[in-house]
Each structure stands twice: as structure tokens, then as C-alpha cells.
Amino acid sequence: MNKVLITADRVIVGPSDKVTVDGAVLVDSGKVTAVGAASDLDAAVDARVPRLRSPGATVMPGMTDCHVHLAFDAGPDPIGAVVKADPGELSTAMADRAAQMLAAGVTTVRDLGDRDALAVALRESIDSGAEVGPRIITATVPLTSHGGHCGFLGGEVSTDDDIRAQIARNAAAGADLIKVMASGGALTPGGPRMWEAQFTPAQLRLIVEEAERHGLGVAAHAHGSATIAHCVAAGVRTLEHCSWRTAEGIVHDPAVIRRMVETDVAVCRCVSGDWRLFLDQMGPERANAMIEVILEMREAGVRFIAGTDAGVPGAHFGDYVGMLEFFASLGFTHPEILDIATVNAARALGLADTGVLAPGKRADLIVVDGNPLTELDALRRIRHVFVAGRPVARPGPHR
Incomplete structure (x- = not known):
């Protein structure tokens, strides 16, 4: 899956005071290509592009x-x-x-x-x-x-x-x-x-x-x-x-x-x-x-x-x-x-291509249950992980 539109209750764009409520992130060929309101991107992106809908969740930088x-x-x-x-x-x-x-x-x-x-x-x-x-x-x-x-x-x-x-x-x-x-x-x-x-x-x-x-x-x-x-x-x-x-x-x-x-x-x-x-x-x-x-x-x-x-x-x-x-x-x-x-x-670390979600940045991101801005434990509830735009199949339990 080279291209995917990820939607969630919120997107922490980064720094963490920049948040898009009911937001979405478009990933294509390992890069973030768009970040914005879910309604806008859902309408603008070709319907054939897979959607990863994550109600009750937060998308944020890895x-x-x-x-x-x-x-x-x-x-x-x-x-x-x-x-x-x-x-x-x-x-x-x-x-x-x-x-x-x-x-x-x-x-x-x-x-x-x-x-x-x-x-x-x-x-x-x-x-x-x-x-x-x-x-x-x-x-x-x-x-x-x-x-x-x-x-x-x-x-x-x-x-x-x-x-x-x-x-x-x-x-x-x-x-x-x-x-x-x-x-x-x-x-x-x-x-x-x-x-x-x-x-x-x-x-x-x-x-x-x-x-x-x-x-x-x-x-x-x-x-x-x-x-x-x-x-x-x-x-x-x-x-x-x-x-x-x-x-x-x-x-x-x-x-x-x-x-x-x-x-x-x-x-x-x-x-x-x-x-x-x-x-x-x-x-x-x-x-x-x-x-x-x-x-x-x-x-x-x-x-x-x-x-x-x-x-x-x-x-x-x-x-x-x-x-x-x-x-x-x-x-x-x-x-x-x-x-x-x-x-x-x-x-x-001198990594100019990661740490935030913005067009052109490397698509290193996670989707977590809940809102880590109010509950750090939400970071333990990982739904999805993407590294350079590649989805990681069902992350395993902590060891």
C-alpha cells in the first residue's frame, strides 16, 4: 500500500500545540503529501485511494x-x-x-x-x-x-x-x-x-x-x-x-x-x-x-x-x-x-525530514487510541505504525 489517507479524531501535526481536530494525513510513496481537515482531504483525494479510518484515535509523528x-x-x-x-x-x-x-x-x-x-x-x-x-x-x-x-x-x-x-x-x-x-x-x-x-x-x-x-x-x-x-x-x-x-x-x-x-x-x-x-x-x-x-x-x-x-x-x-x-x-x-x-x-539528531507531519516529510507516524495530550497512557495503545510510509502489521505486545 503506497498511498493511504489516514483519518482520526485529531492529528498532532507537531509541535504538539499544532493540532487538527477531525484531521487527516495523506501518505504517498513514503512521504506525507497532505495534512488537513478530514472532510476536505476525503473529498479531494481520489476515492480509489485506501482509507484508514480511526475514530477515537490520534495520529501523530512517530x-x-x-x-x-x-x-x-x-x-x-x-x-x-x-x-x-x-x-x-x-x-x-x-x-x-x-x-x-x-x-x-x-x-x-x-x-x-x-x-x-x-x-x-x-x-x-x-x-x-x-x-x-x-x-x-x-x-x-x-x-x-x-x-x-x-x-x-x-x-x-x-x-x-x-x-x-x-x-x-x-x-x-x-x-x-x-x-x-x-x-x-x-x-x-x-x-x-x-x-x-x-x-x-x-x-x-x-x-x-x-x-x-x-x-x-x-x-x-x-x-x-x-x-x-x-x-x-x-x-x-x-x-x-x-x-x-x-x-x-x-x-x-x-x-x-x-x-x-x-x-x-x-x-x-x-x-x-x-x-x-x-x-x-x-x-x-x-x-x-x-x-x-x-x-x-x-x-x-x-x-x-x-x-x-x-x-x-x-x-x-x-x-x-x-x-x-x-x-x-x-x-x-x-x-x-x-x-x-x-x-x-x-x-x-539533525533529522530535518521527521518529527512533524507536513508535506514532504518522511511518513514516520503512529495512530494511538485516545488523546496523548491529556493522557500519556494513550501512547501505549498503539493501533498503527508507519515507517517511511510502510505500514507495520499489527505491532506486537511490549516485552
Whole structure:
């Protein structure tokens, strides 16, 4: 079915304050060709064009998960699951995980760390039509220090020449961007602590410059407060986690936040569906400090984007909406949250052809029961998913 007219009670055109009541979207050859009132388009479009009528539903742009690891299994030992896996078996598992995300209404994922460029192979398989899955943006192997966070993926570097060589290898492998583990992380035993820097400010600048030489942007895993400042100064495009940690606790710098807004650095908080447990484990003092800095960044105008860190322990591939509910718990409005998942994410990833429904845009869209502008749980009730205009047959249950 190359051409279809989709009608529903409302169409969220995007941003989410642009809504057409009793609206319709015409899809043709993978593109959105018209958006407007259902009565007008129904009358104007040839009667032979198939109609997908969805009473009680909402049509909206497909959602984006800006931080996933398709090579990880969300189990207690993701390192072992990646390192010991047979490449063929791992590729099959990654395709299944991508399909789970598509079933949850996620039409674009950004994979921020795998092995052997397997996400590139999956991206190409999906693009060719051999596999059904979301659009994949991939960083391939993250740059890290020797013995550093996620070094088991193979991206350990020390010298400037190492950095240049690894970025060149990633680009040659088909990377869409460069990922740098600018600070330590909790996943890697024996590595630097979360607030400790893995690269100097000069090295971070080199990484950004070298990535730009290959036409690529940089996403920075950055927990430490000093590291966040260095990443912003270096010119990264997105900050992953951005948790403002120090050895003493959570300490943020308003001047750095202002600079983030001025230079349009987006923040992916990487919140999975088990965020309530995560807050409990942090303890009330640190949890409240984390929430306060998120709200301060929001007030300052920082652009948040949606990411679940799917694949790390407890972060399951089918629970995208659980992450959005975290923002709702902090007082973010539903329209804000939908923009985090769609138009903001597309902008941060440099995808000018998606995130909104407009003529000429790629036809990545979903149809959900109810109205997500008033009830986020509507996003769990997926009726239909289209990726580049291709309908996905009856999305399966969340896993």
C-alpha cells in the first residue's frame, strides 16, 4: 500500500500545540503529501485511494528514542551478553529488540554503542526492506579511555592519534555520529567513577573537530559537573545523562546551563521505565537535588530529548512511555513531553525530514487510541505504525 489517507479524531501535526481536530494525513510513496481537515482531504483525494479510518484515535509523528543499546539485553550482565555473544545470534537479537521498540511506537532510535558495527548492518537491512524496524541512527563504537567506561566494546584510546584513528574507523564503518564516554559510568567494573573525567578539555575539542571533519556530530556521555562544562565548551551536540555529579554530590553551574541554551546543546536524561526504583536507590537528598537541577534547566530553556538507555540492566526495550512518565511526574506538560519525544528529538539528531507531519516529510507516524495530550497512557495503545510510509502489521505486545 503506497498511498493511504489516514483519518482520526485529531492529528498532532507537531509541535504538539499544532493540532487538527477531525484531521487527516495523506501518505504517498513514503512521504506525507497532505495534512488537513478530514472532510476536505476525503473529498479531494481520489476515492480509489485506501482509507484508514480511526475514530477515537490520534495520529501523530512517530516517537524517537535518542539513547539505546541494541546490543545489550537489559539483563543483569549486559557486558557478558555482548562480549560472549556469537555475532549472528547477537544480530538476530538486536533485530528483535528494534522490532520491540517499533511495536511501542518508536520509529527512530539512536544506538549509542555496539560492537562490530552490527547496528550499521541492521540499519542497512531495515533500509533495504529485508527487516522491519525503526530508522536507526548509530554511533558504532564509543570512544573511551583505557580501562574506561564500556571499553569492552573496543573503542579505547589514549593519544591524539588514537582518537583520530578511531573516529576514522567509525566513519568508515558507517557511523552517523561519534559517541564519547567523557566521564565514567556505573556499568563498567573498575572503571573511573561517574563524576571522573576520561578525557581532557583539549581531547574533547579534538574529538569534536575530528568528528566534524568527517561530517559527524558528537554525543557525550557526561555525568561529572566539570566534564559537562568541558563538553559544552568543546561543542558537542547532545549531553547524555547530564547528571551534574561530583564527589560531594550533585552540583550544577548556571553559567554552563546558559551556555547550553545559547549553543543549542540538547540533554538526553536517559531515564528508563524503572525510574521510581532509581530515585529510591539514590536516596531523598540526591534525588531531590537531581530533580531540582532538571527543573532549573527546563526553566532556563534547555531542550530535553527522549532516551531510555534501553539495554542496560532494567531498561527494557518495550517500555518507552515509562520514561515519558518520569517527566510528567516533575510537572512537564503533556505537550512538552510529546515534543521531547518527537520534534525536539528530531532536531537534536539533525533529522530535518521527521518529527512533524507536513508535506514532504518522511511518513514516520503512529495512530494511538485516545488523546496523548491529556493522557500519556494513550501512547501505549498503539493501533498503527508507519515507517517511511510502510505500514507495520499489527505491532506486537511490549516485552
